[in-house]
Amino acid sequence: MRENKNIDRLFQEKLKDFEVSPPIKSWNFIEKNLVVKPPKRSMPLWIRITGIAAMLLAFISLGNNYIAPKNLSSIQEFIFKHKDTIENIVKNEENPTKKVITDHENTLFNVDVKVTPLNPHFHLSEINLDTFSEILTETPQTNKPTFFLKDAHSIPLGTETSKPEIPKEKRWSIAYTIAPIYFSSFGSGDSPVDAQFENNSTSGKSNFSHGIKIAFKLNNKFSVQSGVNVVDIGYTTNNIHLTPGVAIISLSDISNKPIESLKTTKMSLGKEFNTSQNNITNTTGSIDQVFGYIEIPLEIKYQITDGKLGLNIVGGFSTLFLNKNELVIEADGFRTSIGEASNLKEINFSGNIGVDVDYLIHKNLYINISPMLKVQTNTFSKSTGDYQPYYLGIYTGLNFKF
Amino acid sequence: MSLNKLIKQCALSDKKAQATVYELFGSKLFALCLKYSTNKQEAQDNFQDGFITIFNKIGQFNFKGSFEGWMKRIMVNTVLQKYRKKNVLNIVTENIPDEVIVDVDEDEVSLDMLLKLIQELPERYRLVFNLYVLDGHTHKEIASFLNIAEGTSKSNLSRARFILKEKVEAVLSDQISG
Known part of the structure; x- marks a missing residue:
């Protein structure tokens, strides 16, 4: 039946929801042209960092080898x-x-x-x-x-095919090294001795390391080095107040086993003592914590410049075995042992980085000076502050190539 | 499998999920392309290009609105992009009455016929008619889609209606006389 109809309505009613199957070949075309995304593989951060570092090193060594012989x-x-x-x-x-x-x-x-x-x-x-x-x-x-x-x-520049015979190089070297060490810590500088000294200031003590270093030259640029060092380090917790007393206060991180028991004086320790309210004399002193390690480093040395005076970058890590552990109180001219720290770990590690300058004094003999920063990890099993110890050493060595 | 899961699988380039989405929405989207294009071949090209874009961008779908609506927008955009590339000349604004009435018996007009009439419309008229009448966009939206003035959109729509009315009536009179 004919009727007057709004043209919009006519089209809407017929066309709004109609469906038409697409041609069969359309799907083939679409499928062929879809970008296939490779599944995301998350690469661990350390692999990426190592990769970048390796590439940088490769570039540096290529540059050094091919620019201006x-x-x-x-x-x-x-x-x-x-x-x-x-x-x-x-x-x-x-x-x-x-x-x-x-x-x-x-x-x-x-x-x-x-x-x-x-x-x-x-x-x-x-x-x-x-x-x-x-x-x-x-x-x-x-x-x-x-x-x-x-x-x-006859100078075979550029087209050179034959390689010159290189005299066999001595790849091994052994050295005796000695180093003054400065020990300190990152972070707040809190004392790790005991909770009650958490806010006391600490300071590093200059100490000493010595040992034997053996190095093997892998190629023109890289050497690997290891050895054994004896390291004595320590730090001082300042502003300790002490008074003569009858009992030893037990400190949670110190075992009550004085190393030199005969010398032990009974005294009480406290971080603050109000002298105005009593007449007992109190003395301000400090606690020295001394500990020593046998250090076994494993480091890679990268040569930047060679010649008589060579410059190298050194990086690696050390395993440290605790071999000395003592706490000493020092005040007004007396020193006494109060035991050993129970929160020092038997084994800990350090990350090492530094530079190494060597100077050839004879055919197979050279000296080297190497300032190194060694940052320790898990030094303390538990400590009150955020204590991240590190030590700086200027390692000087006399090296012999063989 | 729920639609949301299907979409997520498509984002991971899962072929099976892509085929399912195509099965579910292919006919609707192809019909849409037919309305917006001048002929079947052009509709097919637009449909394929639009679907490729849908699958490539499916990872950007935020699951907030309707998925079908999102796909339709991509399809229409595909057509409009081609239109913009062609850079069709602006047509002079004319004043034509808003409502167009046609004297018709609905049983006499087939879907195919109406579709053909739309496809035969000049490019801009076809787009404006589709966007306004069949897909419910405002003149303001259409003006921004097509980069024309709102007044131009209105006048284009009126022209389209007028052309369609004449053609419908012509077809019907042909049918009667034939």
Whole structure:
């Protein structure tokens, strides 16, 4: 039946919700063109960091190996110095191939690249610059310049295929090292001795480490080194108030086993003592905590510059075995042991980083100075403050290569 | 499997989930493309391109509104992008009455016929008519989609209605006389 209808309505009613199956080949097309996302693999952070570090090292070592070999630059220097003489010689020569060399040193090298070396085993390091000088000072009319040019042509620059024979290098070295050590801690500087001294200031004491270091050269750039060190470190907890008394207060982190029991004085310890309210004399002193370790480091050394004076970066870690542990009270001229700390761990570790400068004093003998920062982890099994000890040492050693 | 789970699987490029979504919504979206395009071939191209975009961007769906609505928007956008690329000339604004009435017997007009009439509309008229009449957008929205003035959208709509009325009536009179 005909009726007057709004055109919008007509279309809406018929077309609003209609459906048409798409052509079958559409799905194939869509499927083919979908970007397949690879499943996300979360890479542990340490792998990423190590990867970046390895790449950086690779770049540095490549750069050092391929930029400006020393022998080449010395020859360039030589040629630059004697430029005029070389030009004179060449000008007097009639052989056209040698005339190419007239301009300057760069041309000389360009020509050399094209010429097949007369002697394939000839190496840059074998060029005797003195001989060159001698030849150059002689009259250019003689036959000798020709000889010089022949030899110059035989410099196997760029196209060198044969490698020079390197004398067998001594890869091992052993050293006795000695180092003053400064011990301190990161963070709040709280004392780890006992909870009641949590807010007392602490200070590091200068101490000492010595030992044997053995190193093995892996390649031109990397060495691995280890050894054994005896480390004595300690720190002082300041502003301890002590009064003579009848009983020893038990400190949670100190066992009541005085090392030198005969010397033990009975006394009480406290971080604060109000003297105005009683007449008992009290003394201000400090607690020295001394501990020692046998340290076994394992470090990698990376050479930045070589030569007589070499610069290296050292990084690694150490395992530390506790071999000394004592707490001593010091006040008004007396010192007495009060026991050993029970919160020091038998084994702990340190992360080490530093630089190493070595100086060759004889063929197989060199000295090295190496400032190192060693940050300790799990030094204390429990401690009151956020105590992260570290020590700085300037390791000086006498090294012997073998 | 719930729709939300299906969408998440699609975001992980799960082929099976993608095929299921296509099965569920393919017909609706293809019909949408037919209305917005000039012919079946163009509709198919738009449909395929739009669906590829849907699967590539499915990870961005935030599960807040209707998924079907989200897909439709992508499809319409695909068409509109092509329209913008073509840079169709603006048509001069004309004043034509709002309501257009057609004298018709509904049984005489088929869906195919109406679809064909829409497809035959000039590009901009077709888009405005679809957006306003069939998909419920306002002139303000249409103006921003097509980068035209609101007045232009209104006049385009009126022109579209007028053309459609004439064509419907012409077809019907052909049918009667034929």
